[in-house]
Amino acid sequence: MVPAPPQSASQAFSRGIRLKCPMCGAGRLYSGLITMHKNCAACGFHFERAPGYFLGSTYINYGVTTLLTTWIYMVLRFGFAVSKSVLIPALATFCVIFPVVFFRYARSLWLSFDCYFDRTGAMEGVSEGEKSKDKKL
Ligand SMILES: [Zn+2]
Secondary structure (H helix, E strand, C coil): CCCCCCCCHHHHHHHHHCCECCCCCCCECECCCCCECCECCCCCCECCCCCCHHHHHHHHHHHHHHHHHHHHHHHHHHHCCCCHHHHHHHHHHHHHHHHHHHHHHHHHHHHHHHHHHCHHHHHHHHHHHHHHHHHHC
16 A cells, blocks of 8 residues: 555545545554554655654544533533533533543644645654654664
8 A cells, every 4th residue: 555645535534534544544553552663664754854843633532622611511510411510520620531532643733634634744743753663674
């Protein structure tokens, strides 16, 4: 399989949410709970494209957490008349736990959509992965 950036936003989302390599869709991003592979085992794509690259994933994590919290509050408060004294502590707890659980997915989605939008830069990551493979040999 020749590695290529995702062809559509839905393919980028699919590869991202399944924690798969954005270039081939086959290799796994994580070797453990939070430990990422440096390169894709299937195509050699180098995942961390620059130092601090995954800092941008916090935008996704924060955005999804904020949207979900707001949506849940609106639905439960105005749709089901749940009291604020129940909702606020529950949603505060949600705001602490959800970003930790979503951390891996935020990174994966960030990487996948970055490869989708920056196709030329993503192809450079494939050759970088090949170079780091050569260094090990
Ligand atoms: Zn790959």
